[in-house]
Amino acid sequence: MSRALWAILLVAAAALFPPAAARVFLDTPIEREMGTVQKIFYFHVPMAWCMMLAAVVSGVAAAVWLFRASRAAEALARASGEVVLVTGACVLLTGPIWGHATWGTPWTWDARQVSTALLFLVFAAFVLLRAYGAAGSERLAAALAVFGALDVPIIYYAVKVWKTTHPTTDVVGTLPPSMWRTLFFALSPIAACVAGLVAVRYQVERAEQRLDDLYLANER
Amino acid sequence: MRGLRQTFLLAANDARQEARHLEVLATALFFDVVVLTLFGVGFAGLSAAALRVALPAMLWLAVAFVGTLALSRLFEREREHETFVALLVAPVDRLTIYWAKGLVGLVVLVLCAGLQLAGLRLLFPEAAALFARPGLLALLVTGGCVAYVAVGSVFASALATDRTRGVLLSLVLYPLSTPILLFALVATRALLEGHPAAGVYVGQLWALAVLLAAAGALTFESVMVPARPGGRSGRRR
Numbered sequence: 016m017s018r019a020l021w022a023i024l025l026v027a028a029a030a031l032f033p034p035a036a037a038r039v040f041l042d043t044p045i046e047r048e049m050g051t052v053q054k055i056f057y058f059h060v061p062m063a064w065c066m067m068l069a070a071v072v073s074g075v076a077a078a079v080w081l082f083r084a085s086r087a088a089e090a091l092a093r094a095s096g097e098v099v100l101v102t103g104a105c106v107l108l109t110g111p112i113w114g115h116a117t118w119g120t121p122w123t124w125d126a127r128q129v130s131t132a133l134l135f136l137v138f139a140a141f142v143l144l145r146a147y148g149a150a151g152s153e154r155l156a157a158a159l160a161v162f163g164a165l166d167v168p169i170i171y172y173a174v175k176v177w178k179t180t181h182p183t184t185d186v187v188g189t190l191p192p193s194m195w196r197t198l199f200f201a202l203s204p205i206a207a208c209v210a211g212l213v214a215v216r217y218q219v220e221r222a223e224q225r226l227d228d229l230y231l232a233n234e235r
Numbered sequence: 236m237r238g239l240r241q242t243f244l245l246a247a248n249d250a251r252q253e254a255r256h257l258e259v260l261a262t263a264l265f266f267d268v269v270v271l272t273l274f275g276v277g278f279a280g281l282s283a284a285a286l287r288v289a290l291p292a293m294l295w296l297a298v299a300f301v302g303t304l305a306l307s308r309l310f311e312r313e314r315e316h317e318t319f320v321a322l323l324v325a326p327v328d329r330l331t332i333y334w335a336k337g338l339v340g341l342v343v344l345v346l347c348a349g350l351q352l353a354g355l356r357l358l359f360p361e362a363a364a365l366f367a368r369p370g371l372l373a374l375l376v377t378g379g380c381v382a383y384v385a386v387g388s389v390f391a392s393a394l395a396t397d398r399t400r401g402v403l404l405s406l407v408l409y410p411l412s413t414p415i416l417l418f419a420l421v422a423t424r425a426l427l428e429g430h431p432a433a434g435v436y437v438g439q440l441w442a443l444a445v446l447l448a449a450a451g452a453l454t455f456e457s458v459m460v461p462a463r464p465g466g467r468s469g470r471r472r
Binding site: 139140154162 | 394410414447454457462463464
């Protein structure tokens, strides 16, 4: 992963965010039933997509680390796992605000809400284990990330297989073109920011690994 | 065929130890009875409608608590007797350790779930609806227990090793097992309400159980024994 990549991604995110926000609030029509509060959709949905993608990346990288002891994969698993926490917190914050305005209650214990909260909890456990676990708990944390990534299809299909209050996954396809174009425009700065954060954490993790290696070499 | 024989040999060894001391089974069943008593005391005043909502949660919460206790004890016993390392270096496929421990854990958990169901039936007449389709109920309980044991065995085994036992199993296992409980709760509620799609929900639970068992089997050896950089040479086939 190039060292300049994170800077490019974060600069791109900063540059894209103002036009995306302007497009969401000024150029996209207000939804008839929900009103202005529906605008949160343009941030909540991309954030949820990024959270699920980061969880899958973390799970796959953790599996690669478990099977091949690749330290680059270990760093990527840790970086993505931490980003799942950040994006998950944003999803769990924006979702109830939207829910409160549309359903009259912020939390309905709907299957998708619960499975999203669980994904957040699993990766919180992953980050805690990596940060405070005893020596040898890295493999345990990696297995946790692998099983945590299995929660992603459950989140996706929760609205398809169970009756829930949450909008289904088909809702994006039913949006008027002006709305879904805005949704994908809003996705670009969020995705760039998330990818940039993963890249930054990956670089820091790799640097820590190199430092550990140097320390051990010096000890010998 | 050889792996199957090894699995049964290891499971028989655990079952023999269990038959001699009844350590895991006795503690798990006792804990089950304590939980049942607490449910009886705590929820006796609930209305029939509230009980129909609470009963599935009572069953699966008890399974989760008892499962954590039984699985951790199953592996902790090996560590205390210093036989875990012997098990790892024994001339058996390491995956058979996972299947054998899982099998014993499953038997304990199914017995505890059976006791829990019988107790709930005794304490709350509303639970009788669960027994209207006994075959489906058996499939539901077994499916939930298989899924729980599939995840729990991987993490209980990892926590039984010296270096990581300080980390609580519950910290790791409860967030991971909640999707299982979610599937199981939906299926149990459907069964309790006599919903025509109850069979479909039980099928979904089994699909999850198979997926988790496959993931557990894939990760078990790597969690127990670190891989060497660049490949699987640290692992044994």
